[in-house]
Amino acid sequence: MNLLLLEPGEADGRGVVRLEGPRARHLLDVLRAAPGREIRLGVVDGPLGTGRVLRADAAKREVELEIRLGAETPPRPRIDLLLALPRPKVLGRLWAVLASLGVGHVWLTNAWRVEKCYFDTHVLAPETIRAGLLEGLVQARDTRLPVVTLHRHLRALVEDELPREPYAARILAEPDGAGRGFSAIGRGLPPDGRVLVAIGPEGGWIQPELDLLEARGFERAGWGGGRPLRTDVACSVLLGALADGMAAGH
């Protein structure tokens, strides 16, 4: 646990929070929390801070912390993802991965090669999504919960909703690595620009979908490694290379 995440409002008026359950157990059993110990923490969609252990009760499995929060909430990640709904097994792994990489908004979409049954999975239940995302935030020491929305009509999403977002770049990931590399694109982005990355289904987008995306300003780009990757690995590689380039560009 790289960060203790609190829900907004969990602390009382004096800035004291009493924890039970998994977080208390982790503090007691793994971090061996004892009074006086400082713990790195954050509030979901709020600031980072520290907590000083006031009381650590191994018998009752309770920990009480006095928390001090910073003034500012971490900035929202500048990368958003337009993702064709992957199969449930892959999707279940993705929530923590995406939150740890730092994604602002995950637009999950239907596509021609997305199986209809993928929409019925428990992996899309709000509590499952949230649990996975929180796990990723804890790993990455971030508090900014990615926004996740589900869209059954790619055309309506691409033509009506996405154009309202002021993206500095829209990138269409090529499975075979054609086009400019993601790190090169990252280097060329303006310092504060947001960017949207589209990653297709296994088997790829069909031609009318590619035409639709390109007509709406998506630029084709690839991974320099040029090998077809599983969706979860592709997300790590492409968003990771993009972020690496963005940091190097400035």
Add this chain to the structure above:
Amino acid sequence: MNLLLLEPGEADGRGVVRLEGPRARHLLDVLRAAPGREIRLGVVDGPLGTGRVLRADAAKREVELEIRLGAETPPRPRIDLLLALPRPKVLGRLWAVLASLGVGHVWLTNAWRVEKCYFDTHVLAPETIRAGLLEGLVQARDTRLPVVTLHRHLRALVEDELPREPYAARILAEPDGAGRGFSAIGRGLPPDGRVLVAIGPEGGWIQPELDLLEARGFERAGWGGGRPLRTDVACSVLLGALADGMAAGH
């Protein structure tokens, strides 16, 4: 299945191979293989090629293919990995990921913060490793099986064995993203140079280990995203950004 992988010697003298088991079932049930159909295939550590379906027997669950192989084996990936042995759950996921990303040699090593019990896992059994690696090769349409070796003494590995390898660069991954980014380092590598990436245990290398690696020419580098990542995600992000930079550099 992006590639049908054959073991060396599986084809008879006439270039005909008869498949049973999981590969035959996939050809029959998913790819709906019928006589005349061309299938993309490769031989482990050998060339890529195609196979023409001669016979597809749904009742017997058998497929017979006539294979034609190219003249050349794909080049060995230019990136090697020095990895502190991760916990079994993470390691079990890693084989397919690493083979799909393209790694020449995986040097698994002990380190101060590696739990001793990690060495006793079934995930280190040769057949488990091989099955995971083959899965990654099938995903990435490659035939080059990564070499995996296990080392109980980091110092002996770093001082005696690694110096024999003619690496053009040795990179020490910084969990907090300090140092040059991986894609920038990739851009600067010579066109045929091999590179070794060291990724530490959860909790990081201890200072004497860092000193040891730096004394042997490892350069610190980070991921521009600057967030601590789980080992398997870190491997995807760092090796992926490096490969992206290497392709862009030339």
